[in-house]
Amino acid sequence: MTTEAGDRARAGRLPRSARRAQLLESALDVFVAQGYHAAAMDDIAETAGVSKPVLYQHFPGKLELYLALLDSACDQVLAEVRDALASTNDNKERVAATTEAFYTYVANPTGAFRLVFESDLTSEPAVRERVDRVTLQCADACAEVIADDTGFPPEVSRLLAVALVGMSQVSARFWLSMPDTTLPQEQATDLIASLAWRGIRGFPRH
Numbered sequence: 756m757t758t759e760a761g762d763r764a765r766a767g768r769l770p771r772s773a774r775r776a777q778l779l780e781s782a783l784d785v786f787v788a789q790g791y792h793a794a795a796m797d798d799i800a801e802t803a804g805v806s807k808p809v810l811y812q813h814f815p816g817k818l819e820l821y822l823a824l825l826d827s828a829c830d831q832v833l834a835e836v837r838d839a840l841a842s843t844n845d846n847k848e849r850v851a852a853t854t855e856a857f858y859t860y861v862a863n864p865t866g867a868f869r870l871v872f873e874s875d876l877t878s879e880p881a882v883r884e885r886v887d888r889v890t891l892q893c894a895d896a897c898a899e900v901i902a903d904d905t906g907f908p909p910e911v912s913r914l915l916a917v918a919l920v921g922m923s924q925v926s927a928r929f930w931l932s933m934p935d936t937t938l939p940q941e942q943a944t945d946l947i948a949s950l951a952w953r954g955i956r957g958f959p960r961h
Contacts, residue, residue: 771813774805774809774813775813777803778799778803778805778810778813778814778820779820779823779824779827780803781799781802781803782794782799782802782803782820782821782824783824783865783866783867783870784802784865785798785799785802786821786824786870787865787866787867787869787870790875791817791821791874791875791876792875792876794817795817796810796811796816796817796820799820818879818881821870821876821882822881822882822885824867824870825870825871825874825882825885825886826885827867828867828868828870828871829871829885829886829888829889831860831867832857832860832868832871832889832893833889833892833893833896835856835859835860836853836856836857836893836896836897836920837896838856839852839853839855839856840852840853840896840897840900846900846904846952846955846956847952847956849900850919850948850951850952850955851944851945851948851952853897853919853923854923854944854947854948854951855944855948856923857920857923857924857927858923858927858930858940858943858944858947859940860927861924861927861928861930861931862927862931862940868928871885871886871889872886872924872928873928874886890917890920890921890924891917893920894913894916894917894919894920895913895916896916897916897919897920898912898913898915898916899912901915901916901955901958903961904958904960904961905958905959905960905961906961907958915955915958919951919955922947922950922951923947923951926943926947927943927947930943
């Protein structure tokens with residue numbers, strides 16, 4: 756190898772953690788654009804600018820790569836919802852912050868939300884488990900607040916929480932898909948937060 760070629764090769768080498776992050780970022784672009792079934796490891800390697808052997812050094816197969824991305828996406832949703840709930844002790848503001856968390860996540864230009872909420876691989880048990888987990892854990896975090904304030908039993912608090920989470924998540928995805936919408940994200944978030952607050956505030960505090 757010539758000195759020039761060797762310099763290029765060394766410049767292209769990354770620490771393992773940095774290479775993994777780069778591969779995940781490239782894989783996200785491909786999976787969001789093409790879906791799981793249409794995406795190929797060749798496409799991901801090409802997008803990342805690496806050879807397939809390099810890709811397989813980090814991920815043994817397409818499913819493992821997809822699950823790694825899905826884990827990251829699910830963890831991000833959960834973290835943002837928990838941060839929103841912990842950001843204030845005022846319940847009206849909590850509802851607004853949690854609604855905003857879903858809208859901001861869905862509006863993220865990476866499109867990572869499509870892996871969590873619009874996956875074309877939900878027939879795969881490992882994917883279905885993760886998709887269900889993110890909804891239920893978001894709901895569980897909200898249910899703790901509801902139970903503390905109302906004294907409702909866990910099953911009642913959880914049902915109310917699932918309804919609130921579903922309202923934010925489904926409406927955010929619908930808002931994003933509206934063709935030629937002129938409804939700003941802030942206004943859409945305020946509308947849904949207001950609807951949710953008017954419902955949940957009707958339950959007496961414990």
